[in-house]
Amino acid sequence: MKLVLSIAAFCLPLAAAAQAQITGAGEADDIAAELETAPIENAAEADPWEGFNRKMFAINDSFDSALMVPAAKAYRAVTHKKQRKGIRNFIANLRTPVTLVNDVLQGEFGRAGKTASRFVINSTIGFGGMGDPAERLGIEQHSEDFGQTLAVWGVDSGPYVVLPFFGPTTVRDGFGSAVDVAADPAVWIRTEPAQYFRYSRTGAGLLSTREPLIEPLADIKADSLDYYASIRSFYLQSRKREIANGRTDFDDLPDIGDFEEFDELE
Amino acid sequence: MRHANSRRSLLKRAAGAIALAAVTLQPAYADEAAEAFVQGILDQAEPILSEPNSDSFYSGIENLVTQYVDMRRIGLFVLGQYARQMTDAQKEEYFPLFQQYATLIYRNTLSDYGGQRIVVTGSIDRSERDIIVNSKLANPEPGDAFANAVIHWRVYRDRDGNMSVVDAGADNVWLAIEQRSQFTSLIANNGGGEAGINALIAEIRKRVDQG
Numbered sequence: 001m002k003l004v005l006s007i008a009a010f011c012l013p014l015a016a017a018a019q020a021q022i023t024g025a026g027e028a029d030d031i032a033a034e035l036e037t038a039p040i041e042n043a044a045e046a047d048p049w050e051g052f053n054r055k056m057f058a059i060n061d062s063f064d065s066a067l068m069v070p071a072a073k074a075y076r077a078v079t080h081k082k083q084r085k086g087i088r089n090f091i092a093n094l095r096t097p098v099t100l101v102n103d104v105l106q107g108e109f110g111r112a113g114k115t116a117s118r119f120v121i122n123s124t125i126g127f128g129g130m131g132d133p134a135e136r137l138g139i140e141q142h143s144e145d146f147g148q149t150l151a152v153w154g155v156d157s158g159p160y161v162v163l164p165f166f167g168p169t170t171v172r173d174g175f176g177s178a179v180d181v182a183a184d185p186a187v188w189i190r191t192e193p194a195q196y197f198r199y200s201r202t203g204a205g206l207l208s209t210r211e212p213l214i215e216p217l218a219d220i221k222a223d224s225l226d227y228y229a230s231i232r233s234f235y236l237q238s239r240k241r242e243i244a245n246g247r248t249d250f251d252d253l254p255d256i257g258d259f260e261e262f263d264e265l266e
Numbered sequence: 267m268r269h270a271n272s273r274r275s276l277l278k279r280a281a282g283a284i285a286l287a288a289v290t291l292q293p294a295y296a297d298e299a300a301e302a303f304v305q306g307i308l309d310q311a312e313p314i315l316s317e318p319n320s321d322s323f324y325s326g327i328e329n330l331v332t333q334y335v336d337m338r339r340i341g342l343f344v345l346g347q348y349a350r351q352m353t354d355a356q357k358e359e360y361f362p363l364f365q366q367y368a369t370l371i372y373r374n375t376l377s378d379y380g381g382q383r384i385v386v387t388g389s390i391d392r393s394e395r396d397i398i399v400n401s402k403l404a405n406p407e408p409g410d411a412f413a414n415a416v417i418h419w420r421v422y423r424d425r426d427g428n429m430s431v432v433d434a435g436a437d438n439v440w441l442a443i444e445q446r447s448q449f450t451s452l453i454a455n456n457g458g459g460e461a462g463i464n465a466l467i468a469e470i471r472k473r474v475d476q477g
Contacts, residue, residue, distance in 0.1 A: 140414070
Protein backbone atom coordinates (compact mmCIF):
# COMPACT_ATOMS: atom_id res chain seq x y z
CA MET A 1 0.00 0.00 0.00
CA LYS A 2 2.95 2.24 0.47
CA LEU A 3 3.36 1.87 -3.26
CA VAL A 4 -0.09 3.19 -3.83
CA LEU A 5 0.55 6.15 -1.62
CA SER A 6 3.87 6.87 -3.15
CA ILE A 7 2.42 6.93 -6.59
CA ALA A 8 -0.23 9.31 -5.48
CA ALA A 9 2.41 11.48 -3.90
CA PHE A 10 4.51 11.34 -7.03
CA CYS A 11 1.87 12.16 -9.56
CA LEU A 12 0.49 15.16 -7.76
CA PRO A 13 3.49 17.34 -7.00
CA LEU A 14 5.18 16.59 -10.29
CA ALA A 15 2.92 18.89 -12.21
CA ALA A 16 3.29 21.57 -9.59
CA ALA A 17 7.01 21.13 -9.12
CA ALA A 18 7.91 21.34 -12.73
CA GLN A 19 8.59 24.94 -13.56
CA ALA A 20 9.72 24.39 -17.09
CA GLN A 21 7.98 26.33 -19.79
CA ILE A 22 4.86 24.60 -20.93
CA THR A 23 5.29 23.20 -24.34
CA GLY A 24 2.17 22.48 -26.36
CA ALA A 25 0.22 19.40 -25.46
CA GLY A 26 0.54 18.27 -29.06
CA GLU A 27 -1.33 19.45 -32.08
CA ALA A 28 -5.07 19.14 -31.87
CA ASP A 29 -5.02 17.17 -35.11
CA ASP A 30 -2.63 14.62 -33.67
CA ILE A 31 -4.87 14.16 -30.70
CA ALA A 32 -7.97 13.81 -32.80
CA ALA A 33 -6.21 11.21 -34.93
CA GLU A 34 -5.42 9.22 -31.83
CA LEU A 35 -8.95 9.10 -30.51
CA GLU A 36 -9.63 5.71 -29.08
CA THR A 37 -13.01 4.19 -29.47
CA ALA A 38 -12.58 1.34 -27.01
CA PRO A 39 -15.67 1.15 -24.81
CA ILE A 40 -14.87 2.01 -21.21
CA GLU A 41 -17.30 0.99 -18.56
CA ASN A 42 -16.34 3.57 -15.99
CA ALA A 43 -16.69 7.11 -17.27
CA ALA A 44 -14.23 8.36 -14.63
CA GLU A 45 -11.51 6.36 -16.30
CA ALA A 46 -12.45 7.23 -19.85
CA ASP A 47 -9.31 8.10 -21.75
CA PRO A 48 -10.19 9.41 -25.22
CA TRP A 49 -6.60 10.52 -25.91
CA GLU A 50 -5.08 7.20 -24.92
CA GLY A 51 -2.98 6.83 -28.08
CA PHE A 52 -1.34 10.23 -27.68
CA ASN A 53 -1.02 9.78 -23.94
CA ARG A 54 0.73 6.44 -24.26
CA LYS A 55 3.34 7.96 -26.58
CA MET A 56 3.99 10.84 -24.18
CA PHE A 57 4.07 8.41 -21.27
CA ALA A 58 6.70 6.29 -23.03
CA ILE A 59 8.82 9.40 -23.69
CA ASN A 60 8.50 10.56 -20.09
CA ASP A 61 9.29 7.08 -18.85
CA SER A 62 12.52 6.81 -20.84
CA PHE A 63 13.48 10.32 -19.71
CA ASP A 64 12.77 9.16 -16.17
CA SER A 65 14.89 6.01 -16.41
CA ALA A 66 17.75 7.70 -18.26
CA LEU A 67 17.98 10.92 -16.23
CA MET A 68 15.69 11.23 -13.24
CA VAL A 69 16.40 7.89 -11.58
CA PRO A 70 20.21 8.18 -11.79
CA ALA A 71 19.99 11.79 -10.61
CA ALA A 72 17.73 10.82 -7.71
CA LYS A 73 20.13 8.00 -6.77
CA ALA A 74 23.04 10.44 -6.82
CA TYR A 75 21.03 12.85 -4.70
CA ARG A 76 20.38 10.07 -2.22
CA ALA A 77 24.07 9.17 -2.15
CA VAL A 78 25.31 12.66 -1.31
CA THR A 79 22.67 13.64 1.23
CA HIS A 80 21.61 12.34 4.62
CA LYS A 81 18.03 11.31 5.31
CA LYS A 82 17.56 14.25 7.66
CA GLN A 83 18.91 16.70 5.10
CA ARG A 84 16.52 15.36 2.48
CA LYS A 85 13.63 15.78 4.90
CA GLY A 86 14.74 19.38 5.46
CA ILE A 87 14.87 20.04 1.74
CA ARG A 88 11.43 18.50 1.27
CA ASN A 89 10.06 20.76 4.01
CA PHE A 90 11.79 23.80 2.56
CA ILE A 91 10.30 23.27 -0.89
CA ALA A 92 6.86 22.55 0.55
CA ASN A 93 7.08 25.77 2.54
CA LEU A 94 7.89 27.76 -0.61
CA ARG A 95 4.70 26.40 -2.10
CA THR A 96 2.52 27.50 0.83
CA PRO A 97 1.47 30.85 -0.71
CA VAL A 98 -0.03 29.02 -3.70
CA THR A 99 -1.94 26.74 -1.34
CA LEU A 100 -3.09 29.75 0.68
CA VAL A 101 -4.46 31.59 -2.35
CA ASN A 102 -6.34 28.47 -3.44
CA ASP A 103 -7.67 27.78 0.06
CA VAL A 104 -9.21 31.24 -0.02
CA LEU A 105 -10.54 30.86 -3.57
CA GLN A 106 -12.25 27.67 -2.48
CA GLY A 107 -13.83 29.40 0.52
CA GLU A 108 -11.93 27.09 2.89
CA PHE A 109 -11.10 29.78 5.42
CA GLY A 110 -10.31 27.36 8.24
CA ARG A 111 -7.76 25.62 6.07
CA ALA A 112 -6.45 28.97 4.85
CA GLY A 113 -5.78 29.94 8.46
CA LYS A 114 -3.86 26.72 8.98
CA THR A 115 -1.83 27.31 5.85
CA ALA A 116 -0.97 30.85 6.91
CA SER A 117 0.01 29.72 10.43
CA ARG A 118 2.18 26.97 8.99
CA PHE A 119 3.97 29.45 6.75
CA VAL A 120 4.66 31.86 9.60
CA ILE A 121 5.70 29.18 12.11
CA ASN A 122 7.88 27.19 9.75
CA SER A 123 9.52 30.21 8.13
CA THR A 124 10.57 31.55 11.53
CA ILE A 125 11.18 28.95 14.22
CA GLY A 126 11.37 26.29 11.50
CA PHE A 127 14.62 27.82 10.19
CA GLY A 128 13.20 29.29 7.03
CA GLY A 129 11.11 26.21 6.30
CA MET A 130 13.74 23.47 6.74
CA GLY A 131 11.94 22.19 9.83
CA ASP A 132 8.26 21.54 10.33
CA PRO A 133 7.48 22.60 13.92
CA ALA A 134 3.92 23.41 12.82
CA GLU A 135 3.29 19.72 12.22
CA ARG A 136 4.38 18.99 15.79
CA LEU A 137 1.96 21.66 16.96
CA GLY A 138 -0.77 19.69 15.25
CA ILE A 139 -1.20 21.90 12.17
CA GLU A 140 -0.93 19.36 9.41
CA GLN A 141 0.23 20.11 5.94
CA HIS A 142 -2.16 20.04 3.02
CA SER A 143 -1.77 21.17 -0.51
CA GLU A 144 -4.07 23.02 -2.87
CA ASP A 145 -3.69 24.09 -6.46
CA PHE A 146 -5.77 25.94 -9.01
CA GLY A 147 -6.91 22.69 -10.62
CA GLN A 148 -8.55 21.74 -7.33
CA THR A 149 -10.07 25.20 -7.06
CA LEU A 150 -11.61 24.81 -10.51
CA ALA A 151 -12.96 21.41 -9.47
CA VAL A 152 -14.54 22.94 -6.38
CA TRP A 153 -16.06 25.61 -8.62
CA GLY A 154 -17.69 22.82 -10.62
CA VAL A 155 -15.40 22.63 -13.64
CA ASP A 156 -15.35 19.11 -15.04
CA SER A 157 -11.93 17.42 -15.19
CA GLY A 158 -11.99 16.92 -18.95
CA PRO A 159 -10.00 14.04 -20.45
CA TYR A 160 -6.92 12.53 -18.84
CA VAL A 161 -3.79 13.77 -20.55
CA VAL A 162 -0.08 13.00 -20.20
CA LEU A 163 2.02 16.09 -20.81
CA PRO A 164 5.68 16.02 -21.81
CA PHE A 165 7.80 16.26 -18.62
CA PHE A 166 4.81 17.28 -16.48
CA GLY A 167 3.39 13.78 -16.54
CA PRO A 168 -0.17 12.74 -15.78
CA THR A 169 -2.86 15.38 -15.43
CA THR A 170 -6.26 16.26 -16.84
CA VAL A 171 -7.14 19.17 -19.06
CA ARG A 172 -8.54 21.10 -16.10
CA ASP A 173 -5.64 20.31 -13.76
CA GLY A 174 -3.02 21.01 -16.42
CA PHE A 175 -4.56 24.42 -16.96
CA GLY A 176 -4.62 24.87 -13.19
CA SER A 177 -0.90 24.07 -12.95
CA ALA A 178 -0.15 26.66 -15.62
CA VAL A 179 -2.07 29.26 -13.62
CA ASP A 180 -0.20 28.31 -10.45
CA VAL A 181 3.12 28.67 -12.27
CA ALA A 182 2.11 32.03 -13.69
CA ALA A 183 1.03 33.21 -10.23
CA ASP A 184 4.55 32.64 -8.95
CA PRO A 185 6.44 35.96 -8.80
CA ALA A 186 9.78 34.26 -9.47
CA VAL A 187 8.56 33.35 -12.95
CA TRP A 188 8.18 36.99 -13.93
CA ILE A 189 11.32 38.49 -12.39
CA ARG A 190 13.84 38.43 -15.17
CA THR A 191 16.99 38.97 -13.15
CA GLU A 192 19.87 36.57 -12.86
CA PRO A 193 19.34 35.72 -9.16
CA ALA A 194 15.63 35.06 -9.80
CA GLN A 195 16.56 32.83 -12.72
CA TYR A 196 19.06 30.99 -10.55
CA PHE A 197 16.52 30.59 -7.76
CA ARG A 198 13.91 29.29 -10.17
CA TYR A 199 16.16 26.65 -11.67
CA SER A 200 17.50 25.50 -8.31
CA ARG A 201 14.03 25.22 -6.88
CA THR A 202 12.84 23.22 -9.90
CA GLY A 203 15.83 20.90 -9.78
CA ALA A 204 15.67 20.37 -6.04
CA GLY A 205 11.91 19.91 -6.22
CA LEU A 206 12.18 17.22 -8.87
CA LEU A 207 14.95 15.32 -7.10
CA SER A 208 13.34 15.56 -3.72
CA THR A 209 10.05 14.28 -5.16
CA ARG A 210 11.63 11.45 -7.11
CA GLU A 211 14.10 10.19 -4.52
CA PRO A 212 11.69 8.47 -2.09
CA LEU A 213 9.93 6.85 -5.03
CA ILE A 214 12.87 5.06 -6.58
CA GLU A 215 11.91 1.64 -5.22
CA PRO A 216 8.10 1.98 -5.13
CA LEU A 217 7.87 3.04 -8.77
CA ALA A 218 10.30 0.33 -9.84
CA ASP A 219 8.11 -2.22 -8.02
CA ILE A 220 4.94 -0.98 -9.66
CA LYS A 221 6.58 -1.05 -13.04
CA ALA A 222 7.73 -4.62 -12.44
CA ASP A 223 4.36 -5.84 -11.13
CA SER A 224 2.12 -4.10 -13.64
CA LEU A 225 0.78 -5.76 -16.73
CA ASP A 226 0.10 -2.30 -18.12
CA TYR A 227 2.24 0.36 -16.43
CA TYR A 228 0.48 3.20 -18.23
CA ALA A 229 -2.98 2.09 -17.07
CA SER A 230 -1.69 1.59 -13.52
CA ILE A 231 -0.38 5.11 -13.26
CA ARG A 232 -3.53 6.52 -14.85
CA SER A 233 -5.71 4.83 -12.27
CA PHE A 234 -3.48 5.82 -9.35
CA TYR A 235 -3.47 9.41 -10.56
CA LEU A 236 -7.21 9.68 -11.12
CA GLN A 237 -8.11 7.96 -7.84
CA SER A 238 -5.77 10.02 -5.69
CA ARG A 239 -6.68 13.24 -7.45
CA LYS A 240 -10.32 12.71 -6.59
CA ARG A 241 -9.38 12.47 -2.93
CA GLU A 242 -7.21 15.60 -3.07
CA ILE A 243 -10.08 17.58 -4.52
CA ALA A 244 -12.46 16.38 -1.80
CA ASN A 245 -9.82 17.44 0.76
CA GLY A 246 -9.79 13.89 2.09
CA ARG A 247 -13.47 14.06 2.99
CA THR A 248 -14.61 11.45 0.50
CA ASP A 249 -17.27 9.07 1.59
CA PHE A 250 -17.29 5.74 -0.15
CA ASP A 251 -20.51 6.19 -2.06
CA ASP A 252 -18.91 6.62 -5.46
CA LEU A 253 -16.90 3.41 -5.33
CA PRO A 254 -17.92 0.91 -7.97
CA ASP A 255 -19.64 -2.20 -6.66
CA ILE A 256 -17.22 -5.09 -6.64
CA GLY A 257 -19.47 -6.73 -9.12
CA ASP A 258 -23.15 -6.30 -8.65
CA PHE A 259 -22.88 -8.63 -5.77
CA GLU A 260 -25.95 -10.73 -6.36
CA GLU A 261 -25.35 -10.87 -10.06
CA PHE A 262 -21.86 -12.20 -9.50
CA ASP A 263 -23.17 -14.96 -7.30
CA GLU A 264 -25.13 -16.19 -10.30
CA LEU A 265 -22.13 -16.04 -12.61
CA GLU A 266 -20.37 -18.72 -10.63
CA MET B 267 -57.32 12.50 29.67
CA ARG B 268 -54.61 15.04 29.69
CA HIS B 269 -52.30 12.37 31.01
CA ALA B 270 -53.11 9.96 28.18
CA ASN B 271 -52.61 12.71 25.66
CA SER B 272 -49.20 13.62 26.85
CA ARG B 273 -48.23 9.96 26.89
CA ARG B 274 -49.38 9.58 23.33
CA SER B 275 -47.47 12.63 22.25
CA LEU B 276 -44.43 11.32 24.04
CA LEU B 277 -44.76 8.05 22.13
CA LYS B 278 -45.17 9.98 18.91
CA ARG B 279 -42.08 11.98 19.62
CA ALA B 280 -40.11 8.85 20.44
CA ALA B 281 -41.26 7.23 17.22
CA GLY B 282 -40.32 10.37 15.33
CA ALA B 283 -36.89 10.44 16.90
CA ILE B 284 -36.28 6.79 16.07
CA ALA B 285 -37.38 7.30 12.49
CA LEU B 286 -35.14 10.36 12.18
CA ALA B 287 -32.20 8.48 13.64
CA ALA B 288 -32.81 5.62 11.25
CA VAL B 289 -32.87 8.01 8.29
CA THR B 290 -29.80 9.99 9.27
CA LEU B 291 -27.74 6.98 10.29
CA GLN B 292 -28.70 4.84 7.34
CA PRO B 293 -25.80 5.50 4.99
CA ALA B 294 -22.93 5.09 7.43
CA TYR B 295 -23.28 2.55 10.17
CA ALA B 296 -20.17 1.09 11.63
CA ASP B 297 -20.05 -2.67 11.35
CA GLU B 298 -18.40 -4.20 14.38
CA ALA B 299 -18.43 -7.73 13.06
CA ALA B 300 -16.53 -6.65 9.94
CA GLU B 301 -14.07 -4.68 12.08
CA ALA B 302 -13.42 -7.73 14.24
CA PHE B 303 -13.02 -9.85 11.11
CA VAL B 304 -10.31 -7.56 9.72
CA GLN B 305 -8.57 -7.11 13.07
CA GLY B 306 -8.45 -10.90 13.34
CA ILE B 307 -6.65 -11.13 10.00
CA LEU B 308 -4.28 -8.31 10.96
CA ASP B 309 -3.46 -10.04 14.24
CA GLN B 310 -2.61 -13.19 12.34
CA ALA B 311 -0.53 -11.13 9.91
CA GLU B 312 1.51 -9.43 12.61
CA PRO B 313 3.99 -12.22 13.37
CA ILE B 314 4.37 -12.81 9.62
CA LEU B 315 5.01 -9.13 8.92
CA SER B 316 7.56 -8.99 11.71
CA GLU B 317 9.94 -11.10 9.63
CA PRO B 318 9.62 -9.80 6.08
CA ASN B 319 12.85 -11.43 4.95
CA SER B 320 12.22 -14.91 6.26
CA ASP B 321 11.43 -17.92 4.09
CA SER B 322 8.05 -18.24 5.74
CA PHE B 323 7.03 -14.67 4.86
CA TYR B 324 5.73 -15.42 1.39
CA SER B 325 3.98 -18.64 2.32
CA GLY B 326 2.50 -16.96 5.41
CA ILE B 327 0.98 -14.13 3.38
CA GLU B 328 -0.14 -16.60 0.74
CA ASN B 329 -2.01 -18.63 3.34
CA LEU B 330 -3.78 -15.56 4.69
CA VAL B 331 -4.74 -14.41 1.21
CA THR B 332 -6.05 -17.84 0.26
CA GLN B 333 -8.04 -18.05 3.44
CA TYR B 334 -9.57 -14.57 3.59
CA VAL B 335 -9.51 -12.93 0.17
CA ASP B 336 -12.29 -13.73 -2.30
CA MET B 337 -10.14 -14.09 -5.38
CA ARG B 338 -12.93 -15.30 -7.62
CA ARG B 339 -15.01 -12.21 -6.97
CA ILE B 340 -12.07 -9.87 -7.48
CA GLY B 341 -11.05 -11.81 -10.57
CA LEU B 342 -14.46 -11.15 -12.11
CA PHE B 343 -14.54 -7.51 -11.03
CA VAL B 344 -11.19 -6.63 -12.59
CA LEU B 345 -12.41 -7.89 -15.97
CA GLY B 346 -15.00 -5.09 -16.05
CA GLN B 347 -17.43 -5.47 -18.93
CA TYR B 348 -15.41 -8.39 -20.29
CA ALA B 349 -16.35 -10.68 -17.40
CA ARG B 350 -19.40 -11.78 -19.38
CA GLN B 351 -17.49 -12.46 -22.57
CA MET B 352 -15.19 -15.10 -21.19
CA THR B 353 -15.58 -18.64 -22.50
CA ASP B 354 -15.58 -21.56 -20.09
CA ALA B 355 -12.17 -22.65 -21.29
CA GLN B 356 -10.81 -19.16 -20.65
CA LYS B 357 -12.34 -19.11 -17.17
CA GLU B 358 -10.62 -22.34 -16.33
CA GLU B 359 -7.29 -20.88 -17.33
CA TYR B 360 -7.84 -17.39 -15.96
CA PHE B 361 -8.94 -17.92 -12.36
CA PRO B 362 -5.98 -19.98 -11.07
CA LEU B 363 -3.58 -17.61 -12.82
CA PHE B 364 -5.30 -14.54 -11.44
CA GLN B 365 -5.12 -16.00 -7.96
CA GLN B 366 -1.36 -16.42 -8.30
CA TYR B 367 -0.92 -12.95 -9.75
CA ALA B 368 -3.02 -11.20 -7.12
CA THR B 369 -1.31 -13.10 -4.32
CA LEU B 370 2.01 -11.90 -5.70
CA ILE B 371 0.79 -8.30 -5.63
CA TYR B 372 -0.53 -8.60 -2.07
CA ARG B 373 2.77 -10.16 -1.02
CA ASN B 374 4.89 -7.44 -2.60
CA THR B 375 2.66 -4.72 -1.22
CA LEU B 376 2.51 -6.11 2.31
CA SER B 377 6.28 -6.65 2.44
CA ASP B 378 6.53 -2.84 2.67
CA TYR B 379 4.87 -3.11 6.06
CA GLY B 380 7.52 -5.39 7.49
CA GLY B 381 7.83 -4.94 11.24
CA GLN B 382 4.68 -2.84 11.46
CA ARG B 383 1.50 -3.50 13.35
CA ILE B 384 -1.74 -2.41 11.72
CA VAL B 385 -4.81 -1.70 13.84
CA VAL B 386 -8.45 -1.22 12.86
CA THR B 387 -9.75 2.29 13.55
CA GLY B 388 -13.35 2.08 12.36
CA SER B 389 -15.72 1.14 9.56
CA ILE B 390 -18.38 2.49 7.23
CA ASP B 391 -20.95 0.30 5.55
CA ARG B 392 -21.96 1.03 1.98
CA SER B 393 -24.64 -1.59 2.50
CA GLU B 394 -25.20 -4.52 4.78
CA ARG B 395 -23.10 -6.64 2.44
CA ASP B 396 -20.37 -4.18 1.51
CA ILE B 397 -18.31 -2.67 4.31
CA ILE B 398 -15.20 -0.48 4.34
CA VAL B 399 -12.96 -1.14 7.34
CA ASN B 400 -10.28 1.46 8.04
CA SER B 401 -6.96 0.85 9.76
CA LYS B 402 -3.63 2.53 10.36
CA LEU B 403 -0.10 1.84 11.51
CA ALA B 404 -0.07 1.33 15.28
CA ASN B 405 3.40 2.71 15.97
CA PRO B 406 4.77 4.48 12.92
CA GLU B 407 8.37 5.66 13.05
CA PRO B 408 8.53 9.38 13.76
CA GLY B 409 8.50 11.26 10.49
CA ASP B 410 7.27 8.24 8.51
CA ALA B 411 5.63 9.69 5.42
CA PHE B 412 2.84 7.13 5.79
CA ALA B 413 2.26 7.70 9.49
CA ASN B 414 -1.13 9.30 8.86
CA ALA B 415 -2.21 7.04 6.02
CA VAL B 416 -5.55 5.30 6.25
CA ILE B 417 -5.35 1.71 5.07
CA HIS B 418 -8.71 0.42 3.84
CA TRP B 419 -10.11 -3.09 3.60
CA ARG B 420 -13.26 -3.77 1.69
CA VAL B 421 -15.26 -6.57 3.24
CA TYR B 422 -18.01 -8.49 1.48
CA ARG B 423 -20.62 -10.38 3.43
CA ASP B 424 -22.39 -13.11 1.50
CA ARG B 425 -25.98 -14.21 1.93
CA ASP B 426 -25.01 -16.70 4.60
CA GLY B 427 -23.16 -14.06 6.61
CA ASN B 428 -19.65 -15.26 5.70
CA MET B 429 -17.18 -12.44 5.27
CA SER B 430 -14.25 -12.06 2.89
CA VAL B 431 -11.88 -9.30 1.79
CA VAL B 432 -12.54 -8.05 -1.75
CA ASP B 433 -10.23 -5.05 -2.02
CA ALA B 434 -7.51 -3.17 -0.17
CA GLY B 435 -6.27 0.36 -0.53
CA ALA B 436 -4.74 3.39 1.11
CA ASP B 437 -6.06 6.93 1.28
CA ASN B 438 -8.91 6.21 -1.11
CA VAL B 439 -6.73 4.59 -3.74
CA TRP B 440 -7.82 0.99 -4.31
CA LEU B 441 -5.88 -1.95 -5.71
CA ALA B 442 -8.71 -3.80 -7.47
CA ILE B 443 -9.87 -0.60 -9.17
CA GLU B 444 -6.34 -0.04 -10.41
CA GLN B 445 -6.15 -3.65 -11.59
CA ARG B 446 -9.42 -3.29 -13.46
CA SER B 447 -8.01 -0.25 -15.22
CA GLN B 448 -4.99 -2.31 -16.33
CA PHE B 449 -6.93 -5.41 -17.32
CA THR B 450 -9.69 -3.72 -19.32
CA SER B 451 -7.11 -1.52 -21.00
CA LEU B 452 -4.99 -4.51 -21.94
CA ILE B 453 -7.99 -6.41 -23.29
CA ALA B 454 -9.26 -3.42 -25.29
CA ASN B 455 -5.84 -2.76 -26.79
CA ASN B 456 -5.59 -6.35 -27.98
CA GLY B 457 -8.77 -6.35 -29.95
CA GLY B 458 -11.24 -6.81 -27.09
CA GLY B 459 -13.47 -9.84 -26.71
CA GLU B 460 -12.05 -13.34 -26.86
CA ALA B 461 -8.73 -12.34 -28.46
CA GLY B 462 -8.21 -9.58 -25.91
CA ILE B 463 -8.91 -11.92 -23.02
CA ASN B 464 -6.42 -14.43 -24.43
CA ALA B 465 -3.82 -11.68 -24.57
CA LEU B 466 -4.53 -10.81 -20.94
CA ILE B 467 -4.20 -14.43 -19.86
CA ALA B 468 -0.86 -14.65 -21.67
CA GLU B 469 0.40 -11.50 -19.94
CA ILE B 470 -0.62 -12.73 -16.50
CA ARG B 471 1.08 -16.05 -17.17
CA LYS B 472 4.27 -14.24 -18.19
CA ARG B 473 4.26 -12.18 -14.99
CA VAL B 474 3.47 -15.13 -12.72
CA ASP B 475 6.26 -17.21 -14.30
CA GLN B 476 8.75 -14.49 -13.44
CA GLY B 477 7.75 -15.02 -9.78
